[in-house]
Amino acid sequence: MNRIFFRFFVLVMLSITAATFVIYLAITRLFGDPLEDIARRQAAAQIFLLEQYVDQAPADEWLTRLNKVREVSKVRLDLVPLIQARKELEPAQMGALDRGEVVLDAASKSFYRRVDLTGHKYIGSEAEVIHAQDLPIDIALALEMEAVRYVIVALALLIPIALWSRSHWQGLQALSKVADDFGAGDLSARAHMAPSASIYPLAERINHMAARIEGLLDAQRNLLHSVSHELRTPIARLEFALELLRGAAGDPALEKRIAAMEGDLSELNTLVGELLSMTRLDSPQSLQREQFELAPALAGCVDSLDPAGPAPLFELAPGLGSMEGDRRLLVRAVCNVMRNAQKYAQSRVALGARRTASGTVEIVVDDDGPGIPATERTRVFEPFYRLDRSRDRATGGFGLGLSIAHKAVGLHGGSIVAGESPLGGARFTITLPG
Template sequence: MNSIFLRLYGGLLLALCFIGAITYAAVELVNHYRSDIYRERMARGTFYLMAEGYQRQTGDEERDRWSQVLSRLFSADIKLETGEALKLTYRENLHLDEGLVVMRLNDDEGYADIIYQLPGEDEYITTRMTRVSEQQARATAVLILNHLAHFPQEQWQQRLQDLQSHFGYPMTIEPRSAITLDAEQRQRLNRREVVIALDDSARINSSIRIYAPVADTGKVLVVGPLSLFDQFPIELLLVAGALSLMAVALATYLQVRPLQNRLRQLDRAVSQLGSGDLTAYANIEGSDAIGQVAATFNGMTSHIRRLIESQREMTRAVSHELRTPVARLRFGLEMLADIESGEQRREKLNALDHDIEQLDQLIDEILTYARLEQGTPNIEFKPVAVVELCEQLQQELEPIRGEIAIAVEADPSDLQLDGEERYLHRILQNLVTNALRYARSQVVMRISEQDDAVVVDVDDDGPGIPEHERERVFKPFARLDKSRHRASGGYGLGLSIVKRIVDWHGGAIVVAESPQGGARFRVILPREQKGQHVLGGRIT
């Protein structure tokens, strides 16, 4: 996945999915905890009154009768059990010691076992509830009225305030005239029934109130409002939304920051190059679009540095190389004016013509090298018979070889490779003519195969090249022995041109010692270019 946009969008999508899953799990966990707290808060007051009723009973029979009364009120089996029978956990014991209600939920079966400890005793009220119903609400109101019945009327308000610490909702005694009920609900109150009224006027959460007539006092016990459990209250949604947005912002920042840093590095490198610093380098890794741009930029700066350095070397070398033939021409022209003999004048003119020819050859080599330095030319790779090319060159050099023999050895004799014939010809021509300058009696072109490559060795029996000088011979205008090189007529550009063409063909050239004792130039070229086509320095 090299596309930076796919990586960015993919990363953000994964982050959003992860954040969504985490948010959902967190909300579910919080709701589970809230629901436990809600159920315990709603049940605690009721079980406190149950426990108070048990402790008013003086014997086991009375407690059994109280259990039966409670069971009828709540339509559930309510009884007392010991802690040993219940097998309470450490956490449950802590809750019970604090006067809290413990609920053992069984979501699969759809019920909850509720446990409450009698204060100061090792007995526990236990029951199993399958659902919350109106009957349980009415039963709670009955227990409250039963509690108040044990005290004088003037103490009721105070007793309700004392009970408030055990209940999770308010309780008051109001005159009938102060409450708002419809006609049917008032009739039920007149019949001394407990009335449950739903209040859904609130936009956020609904609630219920319990109205229970208090004997013949003309007053009503009002329990509530009891808020219904809201799975997703606005506060929880706001908190979850804010945390999710923060997580998305953090994920976006973590995705964009590396991209921004890499772009900033690239911008610094470009600014550095724009200010004239050719050592600018964009240290950016990766195969995406930015990494490719950075690699191209680094290649460009490297190529610019090489071209400028080559230009400097060329300028220095050209000025040095041109100085000698130009000085000889000037000196020859000055002498020509003083020569009176026709024969001597012709000899001097021939010498001047020779100097001009050398100067022309030098300029031609310089122009050739400069043209090759401009970049990779258009190369159309085609099969080339290497042995035939060597034999053709052998015939072409026959007139200038003198007493030095040129031999061609091939194994096998039908080797071919993909390349540009005229450039391959230039490689062999430069190597063989260079060998002819130093060979004593023989130059051999040996062609062989090595894996998927063709190897061409050009050997001579001359003085050879010292090992520490073998890399330098490919630099332009390099001379190992200036006097000998000058005598041989070279300018130090032929091997540089060879190195450039070999690089174009994806090959390599090395210098070693030949079997004849002289120098060996080994050219290794791939047999197949695999359909590659080089256009203006770019391989497609």
């Protein structure tokens, strides 16, 4: 919530600040500088004495009244030549001075004003200017008051924004948790919100979507599981019938045909087993976590490989240590990748493993086979996907091994990617959290 609230609050404050500057420029253009108006109000007492007391005196008493004001006021009132005053003023201010107006200089806390435009006050008065200094002008105080107003407005906006953001953020957090749980395999995860919640319509649509996806996946899983189980019975019957037929057969050609049929049945039985394994990998609850040593587990993969294929080269870095997870499932994932590499390798298969500086475990399987095109490296993990079906018939398999490995690694919070091997073939890199 802090990040969204902070960004929204900063946006509002920037908008208010920009609006403040625009208002200031507009008022300055239309009505004059408001800071000068504040300074003029602060110097109003001295301007009033000059205009209503000193200026109202007869010509022979004008200087006398000016001196009296000097005695009782803390403001310095000096007579300076008109030429000197014009040098210290801006061109826009000189016009006001020549018209006999009070020209205020808020920065220096002073003002200028012509003594007389026609020389009626006393001899030479039309060439002199009253320069008042040390006026009680405090623009900083006015700016501080404006800053206080700005802060009060900001706080007044902060409270309702915080309350508004909090209610929205709590709903978004609930939806985020539902998405995380659903993505982790908990298909029953739903968002429970009151109908009065601001994002209740969104939550209802997400719940509807999750229910639809759960229904589809359950139907697919149940169909796959049911079909796989149903296939087991006729397969068993066929195996039994072939066994009886083998015992009764005496023709070598018939026995050869029976052996081929038994091979097909074995392949079909393996496929059913793979399908059942796929259905069991749809949920994290299928994991049986334990602490196990990584190096011996990976070395055990050699027992599942084809003895007639290329012998694998193991390059296990020292200090692999142990990790927590489903040992059987992770070993099977690595073995599936190695069997895939062994099928397509010409003469070399290598398995390497190391623990990175961040603590993650990196397992690499290389081969010197034909490799995998860059455009196909993500699709090879899809169930039943084969790069070359004719070659796959020669090497065996159903396109489920890499898919099972991908699911098994994903259940442990890891990743598996295909790339190009230094040996010239394919490289599969499995990354697992430590």
